[in-house]
Amino acid sequence: MRIRGVAQAREWGAAHPGAVDAGLALLVQAAVTMPFVVPRPPELEPATWPAYGLTTLTVLPLVWRRRAPMAVLLAVLAASALYQLTMDGPGQPLPYQGLVCVHTIAALAPAWQRAVTAGLLLVAVPVSVWLNTRSARELTFSLFVFGAAYVFGRLTDARQRAHLVESERAAARERARIAREMHDILSHAVSLMIVQAEAGPVAVRKAPERAEAAFDAISATGRDAMDQLRRMLGVLRDDDTGGGRSPQPDLGELPALLDRVRAGGLAVRYEPAAGPAALPAALAATVYRIVQEALTNTVRHSGARSATVRIERAAGRLTVLVRDDGRGPATGAGRPAGHGLAGIKERAAAHGGSARVGPGPDGRGFEVLVALPVQDAVEAGR
Structure with missing residues (x-):
């Protein structure tokens, strides 16, 4: 019964990709909202609405992730860089938006776009870490999670191709x-x-x-x-x-x-x-x-x-x-x-x-x- 339900959910998702992308964007929005609703330590400035609005701006492009994955990645990187350079808002435990973009590009984009994405990440991740904590631990963890997102995206592509052949x-x-x-x-x-x-x-x-x-x-x-x-x-x-x-x-x-x-x-x-x-x-x-x-x-x-x-x-x-x-x-x-x-x-x-x-x-x-x-x-x- 559970297998049949999963199959039906996949069929529904394949028939309504826009609804799936909108739901994913809402899920990411809920995740990035958590640091804004949890009280900050007294020595830090309280979270502001402009910071939250800019955070939302980094999530909004995910709605179009299938139609233009590279453009969405560039928009997310630009909005994230703007947030780090201009806002003293709460940080995020994980770069959810970037991970979704990398997974999407690895699963759906052609080889040249995947190569461009790898080059961008090799530049963007160290710069982001330097702007944040400048620690080797964060750099290693960030490279690992982005690499894992890419690998899972390629596995998704392989599974979809195998399903198509079958x-x-x-x-x-x-x-x-x-x-x-x-x-x-x-x-x-x-x-x-x-x-x-x-x-x-x-x-x-x-x-x-x-x-x-x-x-x-x-x-x-x-x-x-x-x-x-x-x-x-x-x-x-x-x-x-x-x-x-x-x-x-x-x-x-x-x-x-x-x-x-x-x-x-x-x-x-x-x-x-x-x-x-x-x-x-x-x-x-x-x-x-x-x-x-x-x-x-x-x-x-x-x-x-x-x-x-x-x-x-x-x-x-x-x-x-x-x-x-x-x-x-x-x-x-x-x-x-x-x-x-x-x-x-x-x-x-x-x-x-x-x-x-x-x-x-x-x-x-x-x-x-x-x-x-x-x-x-x-x-x-x-």
């Missing part, structure tokens, strides 16, 4: 996931519709009742594809507005998928896993898509008359087998098999599993064999 990688993974989902949906639906459409004219001449069933199957397949695409587009819209993902297909929808394939003329035998134990939603969706893509390849490429879908679960492992009696995907003569089989392997690897595709037993037919660790998936889904 965000780009996450976006690439999401694009690949969406591409796989759309490929599976469209490839499966269009393949079945083509098979039914090609068989339709023959059925009209020889068996009108089968032609009607073929047209019904085309309509049902098209409606199912539209429903899945509509659901996916809804996911994209929800993700854009922070709504989250809608439910993915699971094993309960697998019999309906097999019925649509059977309506296309392929005899499919289904052997589900024994036992009532349910799978995590992400793993169940993966199994559904693997079976869908394997059968799509069978319908499109193999010329098979029958296929078997078998799901077994034992010893912390889920095995998915799709085997047909056809000739397998046509990859010769410069014709690629497409992205389907590669997508199956990617889906299996995403869950820590493996996939093997190739000829069936004794070189007959074609099979897709996927092994997925069930226990790891269950723990990940909790």
Whole structure:
């Protein structure tokens, strides 16, 4: 819960940088006000309003620290020098304004501005110490705190760059996931519709009742594809507005998928896993898509008359087998098999599993064999 709150705070800060800078300026103002409200020793002059006003003037530029960090640093240094030369006001335990400027330049500014800042500090810090206490202790401490501010600024820059790279990688993974989902949906639906459409004219001449069933199957397949695409587009819209993902297909929808394939003329035998134990939603969706893509390849490429879908679960492992009696995907003569089989392997690897595709037993037919660790998936889904 705390991690989520921190992430939300960072997102809010990234979306409202002006508000963050104003809040930081107010925080620094509160810090520099402390020496003015704490009573001074009797031998010292009381704090005055002009001194406090000039102190506030050293804080005000921090509101623009992101837009012009070098200009803000120069303004802070000038106002601070004016305060030390003209006012006998309270000192500050830390140079808060300068530290904020140095951290900002180290995190956001280009290399030449960082180099200029280092040169300015090597001059300004010794001069400030000479005007104040002229002690080696203060000089050492001042150089240390400014150096620490610079180092933390560079670390902030490195963390932001790493976060940006990770965000780009996450976006690439999401694009690949969406591409796989759309490929599976469209490839499966269009393949079945083509098979039914090609068989339709023959059925009209020889068996009108089968032609009607073929047209019904085309309509049902098209409606199912539209429903899945509509659901996916809804996911994209929800993700854009922070709504989250809608439910993915699971094993309960697998019999309906097999019925649509059977309506296309392929005899499919289904052997589900024994036992009532349910799978995590992400793993169940993966199994559904693997079976869908394997059968799509069978319908499109193999010329098979029958296929078997078998799901077994034992010893912390889920095995998915799709085997047909056809000739397998046509990859010769410069014709690629497409992205389907590669997508199956990617889906299996995403869950820590493996996939093997190739000829069936004794070189007959074609099979897709996927092994997925069930226990790891269950723990990940909790």
